[in-house]
Amino acid sequence: MAQMTMIQALNSALDVMLEKDSNILIFGEDVGYFGGVFRVTDGLQKKHGLTRCFDAPISEGGIIATAIGMGAYGLRPVPEIQFADYILPAYDQLVSEAARLRYRSNGEFSAPITVRSPYGGGIFGGQTHSQSPEAVFAHITGLKTVIPSNPYDAKGLLIASIECDDPVIFLEPKRLYNGPFDGRHDRQLRTWAGHPAGEVPEGYYDVPLGKAATVRAGGEVTVIAYGTMVHVALSAIEESGVDAELIDLRSIVPLDIDAIVASVEKTGRCVIVHEASRFGGFGGELSALVQERCFYRLKAPIERVAGWDTPYPHAFEWDYFVGPGRVAAALARVMEA
Amino acid sequence: MAQMTMIQALNSALDVMLEKDSNILIFGEDVGYFGGVFRVTDGLQKKHGLTRCFDAPISEGGIIATAIGMGAYGLRPVPEIQFADYILPAYDQLVSEAARLRYRSNGEFSAPITVRSPYGGGIFGGQTHSQSPEAVFAHITGLKTVIPSNPYDAKGLLIASIECDDPVIFLEPKRLYNGPFDGRHDRQLRTWAGHPAGEVPEGYYDVPLGKAATVRAGGEVTVIAYGTMVHVALSAIEESGVDAELIDLRSIVPLDIDAIVASVEKTGRCVIVHEASRFGGFGGELSALVQERCFYRLKAPIERVAGWDTPYPHAFEWDYFVGPGRVAAALARVMEA
Amino acid sequence: MGNDSDESAAPMSNLPSLRLHIPVPPTRPGDAPSFDHLSFSEAGAVRRPDSAAAEAEMRDLPYELIRVLDGEGRAIGPWDPKLSPDMLRRGLRAMLFTRLFDDRMFRLHRQGKTSFYMKSLGEEAIAVAQSLALGEKDMSFPTYRMLGWLMARDYPLINLVNEIFSNADDPLKGKQLPILYSARAYGFYSLSGNVGSRFGHAVGWAMASAYKNDDGIAIGYIGEGTTAEGDFHEALTFASVYRAPVILCVSNNQYAISSFSGIAGAETTTFAAKALAYGLPGLRVDGNDFLAVWAATLWAAERARTNHGATLIELFTYRAAGHSTSDDPTKYRPADEAEHWPLGDPVERLKQHLIHIGEWDEARHEAQVAELTEAVRAAVKQGEAVGTLGQSKPSVREMFEGVFKEPDWRLIEQRRELGV
């Protein structure tokens, strides 16, 4: 066991996998010599060689197209997209090609690629360094979408994603890279040091895709979250005194529907939290599923707490970012209902 | 008044608008001399001139980027994307540029473009000529998404979209181009002749964005649909004998939330129907909204009837396509609940 | 605000106003066909640099046209690949096979036996020559007009027919549109309806082969119309930067559905010249000349195999048929234009060459046609026995298979809901 930040845990996952399987290689903008703008690939080129971890042209579509071709050949590329905001030029490649290759070729070809990309807000990154695009991937049949919330999960989920034979969008909450941010930007920031999930094995292990984690058991209301919002929700729960059960989805596709249903069946209330803007966001799907499966147990309307339906505005970081205050308000509403 | 198919009605809308405003121009793959693969722009180049309606390179990203630049200058371009399946190479332009230009420039620049594109299944078009991508646009703040279900609306909504100062994704249900298809592919096909909505004024009129149509009034259950599914749902309602109220959304952004809430408040039951695959589809948002706003009136779980979570498979057209049988089954379930 | 110096390049008052240029083809329906705007190098006239030569030494080539067969059916000049008569006959056979199969399928579509079809009429030399010129470990990333690749490698006809009928024996289990084949064992990558989006996969595959110190190279195809997609540029950029062992081909049949090639940039330069943007060799080749296609492909393959990187080849041809079963080309081009295409028909030209060298004659040709026609007929019959579109299909369970390697709960529940 070692103490790791999420960046170090991700780096360790890549290191372990490069060592384990020569079919794995990494490329992306600035990931080679420099080690990535967030340092996730730091040292990997030096340790594993020039062709195992190298820089790519600024061409997200080209990066993903190349990765798919490599995947079809038999490799397991792990491309990085520098910011999830910049994954959209590759959207057609991901949706029309990576997601569909196995199906349309009846299994002759597939694209076992893992696309890593930092996402999310809370960093004063403005419109194009803060977005959360998971909903536009979750809707796509054939793609898996994974979102860790702590160093331990990040490493285990990344290893599981790389080993997965399907294409995986691996979204890294960049606000959590260095510490478990709970949205209380005006208080002392914490690091991963001392956090139980900051204890990370140095070697190989995986955290299976499609298994949610119960971060906190509780009986009155189920809170569903992923990524940075797990910490925001936890903080809101703790300060509100509501006996909430907090579920960290860890992957939104595959979705751990059993965990969700079991919890809401027990609590009869549900609050869904995500950073992405609300309308048409993944919260809609979660709300619909809970309603369909737990209708007769629901004591209150399912609440969604999400980003406003605006672009991500630089000056209004803390007005936009979903903080514990908004989650607590939703908890209060469902408890009163 | 004239009798028009949806193709003719769309053509008429474009004709009227080209006549009305010299800032309007049309371009897209094969739309010029040839008049478009679905003939929607037939005759427009000949009538209005080479620079008003012309062919574009096969480059959906380039088409939309060009249109945005034109829009910023002050024109109102109406680009065509030949199939909605092929709009994805332009996804970044639509999301990162068209949708955000007004906001980020604080109103100095905007992109008043209307992107027309045929979408949807029921035509044995297989994976890449049958998809319904509306959910990946509905989630994007700054975009409007319009989907007509008949010739009269198609013309009026297209005119309103072109006149709208915001970027509009105008999705045309190609299965309805020539007749009101209700999913009963084994029966005699109907044309628009004789259908009331096939009566279309020849001149200018608009149908405002954000106003749903009540296709059928009813008291027992609210059915929400758009595009081809309006006809499928209507057929299912008629044959099932359930006293359902059928709402045709006409635009999903802006969404006529008042019409939805008013109807479900009355009926207490709701069935949502769309062609797109279910998971993460727009039905999730609709279900969540209804649940949030009508929770205490709901007598049964809200049902979603949607495409399966698979790519669109050629041989299984009628197993995949959402037909009246599946809608009727949902109606039966909500009525029994 | 702004700049009003008279030294600036602001518009001068004596200038005409700006005009928007929209490219228009030289002829439309009703006009006499004309290809006068084109000029072609003579057969044998273009030099053949060493395949390891520096790109800077070859910047003239994209503006020439590599041709081997002359008007009399002679093979001349430095690019003559000097193929054996057996190989020439093998090529002719595969081209004829492709044409006869296309013709038959097109007619079956009219009879409602399938939903869609596309021919490669007039373009058969390309895929056939390249399929034969490349090796078993090489992988092609085809467009929908590369059936000849499979024909040249004796892919079972019945597989094609069953896929086109989407019937119970469809090798792709009804998941894909007719003609969007996948045949890994034959070096034929999975097709899709989206044009262009597999061009970069060829580069990725080639890079993977180089990464593994393997020896297979890749060949990718794109239509001249589709070169306008960003995918084209991205593929060439990666191919150039990483010196990928790949041959990237633009099949320039001069049409993209109804749009003439001017809409893709042909008014201003050649498609081969796009290679110059990437510091890659650009060969412009008579695509209706089996020998020229072969020779250019061999040259590029040699370059790739010796770690000298990628080559862009423009294969100049003419789409003699409509775009697809949904198209009527007489609506936008002179009805008899195909007959006036100066570079002729690839089947006729190879046949003429074989006759010229004394290795073929009309009688053998007729016998060949008869044999292949019968083979097509037999395969169609066999496929029809299984069933045509709508009469037979794979198990509906197949609809839910292969979305992921293992279905998740959604697919299992939905399969159950449908009762299959």
Next chain:
Amino acid sequence: MGNDSDESAAPMSNLPSLRLHIPVPPTRPGDAPSFDHLSFSEAGAVRRPDSAAAEAEMRDLPYELIRVLDGEGRAIGPWDPKLSPDMLRRGLRAMLFTRLFDDRMFRLHRQGKTSFYMKSLGEEAIAVAQSLALGEKDMSFPTYRMLGWLMARDYPLINLVNEIFSNADDPLKGKQLPILYSARAYGFYSLSGNVGSRFGHAVGWAMASAYKNDDGIAIGYIGEGTTAEGDFHEALTFASVYRAPVILCVSNNQYAISSFSGIAGAETTTFAAKALAYGLPGLRVDGNDFLAVWAATLWAAERARTNHGATLIELFTYRAAGHSTSDDPTKYRPADEAEHWPLGDPVERLKQHLIHIGEWDEARHEAQVAELTEAVRAAVKQGEAVGTLGQSKPSVREMFEGVFKEPDWRLIEQRRELGV
């Protein structure tokens, strides 16, 4: 299955195996800086064709480097734009202004007064010369390193400062990241964090101007690293096909964050040569030579205004600073590399020229620097009085404005929920 003929190009047993090539820059931290791999045309050496000449007559130009200023500060050769001393001084002033402003803002970022900043150190000649050379009705589609455009047109400094502070007076109302300005009245199109995605907007704008028989042209910018995006190719394709009156510029500062230009294809050819793919003129210009940039821009503008279409200009320069406030370039290149850049510093070179022609001296220069420094100081002070990041911001209501022209119910409800 497969093809095993020995006539085919399948791998021969005596070949070495394939290798994947990964470009590596000539030097890294710790190495002595070296630009020996580059070669430059002499000042004055490159011919200047007529601006209406056919592209086929200019295919050598992308491989040359247009330079006017020589090592002694003389302006020589056919590209000398022969500017008045006043205009030269105006250029120098705007370049200095840009540099001083950048420097100050960079320091303010260190003090936590803003979230982000990017400099154009060493590249100031580009935007300044082009802003002055073009007219009021012309529209630029800048990158984040084109502040000089606004400086040359006397955009109010206080607007820049307020935008950088995202304070209550921010002209963009806090919606955008620092330095991502928009200034329509100054011919400066809205910036975004996404690189490359506005390149095609320049083409669309230019096409619109031509469509309306207007007289403004457009100029678009892209970094050399970003030429790899599909947007680059799509913009050039449309510019070529429709002969758009647009100047498309690649600002080649040799770095894209940490990646040297070889990762964007510079190992194999020049960025100007990408013009050849589109049948467009490609000019390669010393981007640190104010006069050369001016002259090439004027030439391209003339070509555009006379309906001869688009030009691609590569502006060869060097990114003397780090990529942004988040970057430390000593991590990936020799720390003293900037000092060794053979084409020098654009400010110094223009200053030297002015002194050479007797229109400037060190004393005036110092006075100029002092005046501009004071102007920057004053603007910062004024902005700080309004507030720096986090201390002052526009009304939170602004967050909900401008998503659409009119807010829909969602925005109204959410604004209410937030209580603003």
